Amino acid sequence: MPASLQTELKQTRPFPSRISEAFVSILRTAAVLDHQLSEALRPFGITPTQHNVLRILRGAGASGLCGREIAERMVARVPDVPRMLDRLETMRLIGRRRDPEDRRHVTATITARGLEILDAVRPAVDAVERARLGRLSERTLVGLIEGLAAVRDGA
Amino acid sequence: MPASLQTELKQTRPFPSRISEAFVSILRTAAVLDHQLSEALRPFGITPTQHNVLRILRGAGASGLCGREIAERMVARVPDVPRMLDRLETMRLIGRRRDPEDRRHVTATITARGLEILDAVRPAVDAVERARLGRLSERTLVGLIEGLAAVRDGA
């Protein structure tokens, strides 16, 4: 039996409303997942944010994406995209070049080493996903996905 | 109609599994909520983390709580509790004193000013909660709360 959020956070009083409870539930659950993901990635020397960028660039393929496009696709909004990409470039996981078509853009692409690290971390990432979500029924998963989409949409 | 997460993040490929989609859905939704909350609190000069601490200390009342107890109750784990409390103390929103019973502990309590700011931010915080979750049915809210509890539990 899963513990109630109230018990989990040792709250002396019940939530004032179901809306508040759901709000905190989402934030709390994400914090747990982010922490687990972070621990799983640690041995490989990358953070969840960096992992996210690498997956985005893998999806973009050889043509790559510019900083603004990467920012749009990230799970969590990040200010200071240039310096985040700096770090990935220093690690040789991505490459950057100015777009000759529009010299304002800097196109980032994933390197072979970036692809290798994505392959390497995959079992650990999958394990975290399965550890937390593997026992939920298909129906529950779909309910979560749809409910959360409605929350983001505010409708 | 809520947009799919795939569309929202401009992904070219569908999620490999419902588990992955639910995993990212939770992280993405929390990022949206955290951002909205952060913006709502900004005019008052406090962050979501600080807001969380103040609510915890309000719940604890005059007896207060020590750093470890605060950490246990936070929605997101924070390392470096002492310096987070330093900032709140500098803002005069909390007070700290060494527990004479056990001099290892430092008991933090919320100040009158801390209580005032909690009252002041409440309409803004409620507005964010309602904007995102206000249109969801009771049944959907309960489904989310229970589903997310199962995710945290891994069962």
Add this chain to the structure above:
DNA sequence: TGACAATCAATGTTATAACATATAATATGG
């Protein structure tokens, strides 16, 4: 009791996030 382990908080340090502003390139309107 006295050594040792465990618990908390504080501190030193580095890394990253966050914010404001600047620089460069392109688009737009007269």
Add this chain to the structure above:
DNA sequence: CCATATTATATGTTATAACATTGATTGTCA
């Protein structure tokens, strides 16, 4: 075609997060 606005990235700075270590206090048990 020039002045201006807009877009994109870069940079300077400060604040906070994250991590490791230290110091002080208390608990445990031989």
